[in-house]
Amino acid sequence: EVVLTQSPPTLSSSPREGATLSCRASQSVSAYIAWYQQKPNQPPRLLIYDASTRATGIPARFSGSGSGTDFTLTINSLEPGDFALYYCQQYGNWPPTFGGGTKLEI
Amino acid sequence: EVQLVESGGDLASPGRSLRLSCAASAFKFGDYGMHWVRQSPGKGLEWVSGITWNSARVDYADSVKGRFTISRDNARNSLYLQMDSLRLEDSAVYFCARDIAWRRVTISSIVFDSWGQGTLVAVSA
Numbered sequence: 001e002v003v004l005t006q007s008p009p010t011l012s013s014s015p016r017e018g019a020t021l022s023c024r025a026s027q028s029v030s031a032y033i034a035w036y037q038q039k040p041n042q043p044p045r046l047l048i049y050d051a052s053t054r055a056t057g058i059p060a061r062f063s064g065s066g067s068g069t070d071f072t073l074t075i076n077s078l079e080p081g082d083f084a085l086y087y088c089q090q091y092g093n094w095p096p097t098f099g100g101g102t103k104l105e106i
Numbered sequence: 107e108v109q110l111v112e113s114g115g116d117l118a119s120p121g122r123s124l125r126l127s128c129a130a131s132a133f134k135f136g137d138y139g140m141h142w143v144r145q146s147p148g149k150g151l152e153w154v155s156g157i158t159w160n161s162a163r164v165d166y167a168d169s170v171k172g173r174f175t176i177s178r179d180n181a182r183n184s185l186y187l188q189m190d191s192l193r194l195e196d197s198a199v200y201f202c203a204r205d206i207a208w209r210r211v212t213i214s215s216i217v218f219d220s221w222g223q224g225t226l227v228a229v230s231a
Contacts, residue, residue, distance in 0.1 A: 034217050044221055056219075091214070091217060095153055101150065
């Protein structure tokens with residue numbers, strides 16, 4: 001199965017700054033990458049799919065890019081509610097797998 | 107707004123069984139594939155099982171194949187996971203999640219666009 005490695009494990013930033021989160025796949029997954037945000041005691045929330053398509057209701061501050069094995073989630077102008085855990089998921093190979101997560105902290 | 111509410115999580119001994127349920131509302135349940143995804147501190151997020159909108163296809167992670175059975179009742183807007191021969195490593199929060207695609211005929215290329223709050227399964231001797 002495809003292993004997704006997210007980096008860094010923890011990222012420190014501040015409100016109004018930007019953040020760049022990375023996800024690397026152990027083999028090509030084309031553009032079949034999704035990004036999720038998870039806050040404590042909540043389920044994951046879909047942010048991005050197909051590497052760069054924002055899910056319904058997701059603000060334009062969130063953007064995704066990449067293809068093949070290297071992917072990036074960029075969050076511009078961080079808001080307090082953005083400080084959370086972020087996971088990437090691949091669905092280009094079976095079974096779908098998730099990365100270990102990046103904690104975005106203040 | 108899509109609502110998914112899981113139930114059935116409990117404390118169980120190794121080898122015992124549990125049945126999880128997921129009640130769906132605010133969307134046409136019968137038009138979407140549904141999945142179970144679990145999350146544990148040690149293994150992170152792990153896809154467990156999925157079923158197409160019409161129950162024509164099901165699939166399982168290797169870690170649960172032969173022990174878990176997924177099913178759905180579209181008339182009752184409900185998804186189920188029968189968990190038999192439970193192991194310590196099955197301990198996790200189990201989420202039901204909806205496939206983003208309408209009436210997908212395969213269980214592949216899955217993106218999970220809505221999730222329930224989860225139900226906790228704890229397997230302990």
